[in-house]
Amino acid sequence: MPYVFAGLAMLAIASCKKDNEKELLVKPEVAEQLAKGGKDSITVNDALLLHPKLNNIKNAVYSWTVNGERKGSDSVFTFKGTDQGDYKISFKAATSGGEVTVDYQIHVWGKYENGFYIVNEGWFGHGTGTVSFYRYNTSKMEDSVFVKENPGKDQEPKSSTLQSGVIFNKKFYLVSKVGGPMVVTDKYSMKELARIPSQGGNDWRSFVGISESKGLISSGKGVYPLDLNSLVVGQKIADVGGQVGDMIKEGNAVFVLSSTDGVVVLDANDYKVVKKIAGASVGFARTIDGSIWAAGGTKLFKVNAALDVQEVAVPFSIFGSWGAWHPGSITASAKENAVFFAKNGSFSGGSEIYKYIPGNQTSLQAAFLKLPAGKIFYGAGLCYDAKLDQLLVSTVQSGFGENFKANNLYFYDPVTAAVKKTVSYDGYYFPSVIVTHQ
Template sequence: MKTKRSTLIKLLPYIVPVLLMGMVSSCKKDAANITPNTNQVNSKLQVRGTGKYDNGFFLINEGWYAHGTGTVSFYDFGTGVLSDSLFTKENPGKNLNPTSSTLQYGTIFNDRLYLVSKVGGPLVVVNPHTLQEINRIAAKSGNDFRAFVGIDANNGLVSTNSGIFPINLQTLALGTKLSGVTGQVGDMIKAGNYVFVLSASSGVIVLNASNNSVVTSTSVAGMLCAFAKTPDGAVWSAGGTQLVRIDPATLVIQTITVPFSIYGSWAAWHPGSIAASTTENAIFIAKNATFSGGTQIYKYTSTNSASFTTPFITVPTGRELYGSGVGYDPAHNQVIVNTVHSGFTTNYGFNDLCFYNASTGALINDIAYTGYFFPSIAVFH
């Protein structure tokens, strides 16, 4: 559940209704397209795939808490257009209600896009090429999902505010909650024969992927931000002043000291502000405040001893990261950054989707758009 601080942040626009009147049309959740103001250097790029939603990436948006559900947006590399509310557009008569829920997480596994909601919302599976719904776990008051990870064609795991549940991917039936993992669990990733999960109380916990049992000999306390996986197979997490590399074959842990504090988001959970390159063994991690709101992103590589001396990316003045805030586009070697304007209240109705060169940190494109979307995570094919 959200803390009073988080809820207040999202309800602050209520305090200034006069200022909101001019923004009503841009805040509608059923708008087919966002009309952005763009400062473009090179926004029209191509990737493989001929499906309607193949040539780009998705943005999973929380939505304006208590004013409507979250939405699914899509950025098209070919046209340079960012479109919104696509789930409801592609699935007439269906929705992601209740309005009190927040759409917080998404990932593509085995050619299926999993949309995961918190606070009583559904877990919905859609075709990532068409966005048409395939199946769902219906919304109900007891639901409080966090993230999903696929294990194989038939099995996956769903993290929640109270432990982890196995899920049958053919029927979407939840099994019995796993023993040995209690309390709120967020991000998860599979690597090799293990599943790495981030627990609010225990940090990183390692599960045996074949039977979901806890590997009791390995856990990493103090971790708050996870996960990313580099081309060498290593799994990365962070917390406090530590960046941690875990070898998924041997479970050997390497710790790198970070000269600033790395925070998580357990009070009002969102996916971790960390991503990995697919072309080099590099990690991109945000220097966030206690709940989000960072302005700097660092790029760490073991070959650069000065990785944490200077930020790799600093967002323009007057903006801050929201949600995960940091994603990596493997098709074009870009870091994708989501920001809102700083200052709470109506400032959160101004968004920017920014594209940075993952090798140089140079800004490639900046798309500004309005509306209370509260972007949570970017999802790539």
């Protein structure tokens, strides 16, 4: 009998051994699929805890890599977003039965990337212009971000107005009128990189980038080449008269808006005048077909790649803003072939936006949208946000004095004109233009 028990015991041990071996040879597997396919985002300096759910992980060995570099060996990993950019984070669990890999795609937003800027003129004579930032994930407006990121620096003198902002080659060019500076910041951090100092006689309007080292800066006295490495302003470009405001580059053509010449098209290589289009006073927008749009009088002007001009009749007068210049009240969709423009008063202050779909004249028979009662545009007033696929509209209260403290930012559906969201905030900001990262 002892031999029988011994035999049974040995069989039991062998059976257990085989079961253990089978257990050890089981490959780890994903127990729960990653939310959003493992794609996520955080803002710079924030952290994200990653913990994939797995089965069959007895005696597993773990490893984590970030963009191919080994960073951890635990079952969980805390990823810290210290720098803006895209990151591939790979997790591997391995046993004697095999291994499984889980990949994450994480975008780290720059501090001021996940949203858009509003460039504010400031209250003339009371303080300089400011830059606000609307953050998508919090749905909140953040005030005076330039000052907060650059202690001790400003946009003075107080008599100047911060009028336009242009993002080019990962830099944000902030342009002031009436003796003010042009300040260059990093577009994600808002840290100042360089500036053209304030000086009596300065009357800058806008900026357009031509190449990594070349740009143009417009002013109340014309348009000038700008060395982007040194910020040295060159000699005024001949044959472009009057005040010069908005500018845009498309291919090898640079479109500049002149108070005396209308649209002036320059060759991007030598800045020689290629064409002039009289009658335009508002610019510019680029539709998805590559056309550049301007407006003025009772016309829209469409300019194609061959610089052919098509004029479209509008049933009202479109006013420019040369008397107290601000960026043009015109923008275009990035989803459909359509251009939007404001029906402003002789300076600003309108309350209707029209939408023109090329080839569809009936789209101009009535306003696409009307602002709520008592609200009017200030500055450019409208901007298309490609990330949201929405039309952004900034307003103040109609009237004078304290009415200018009542700011509203509306988010409109660009197809139906339905209001998707409204953000209200108080202060004498005098918004000039909305600037998106797209």
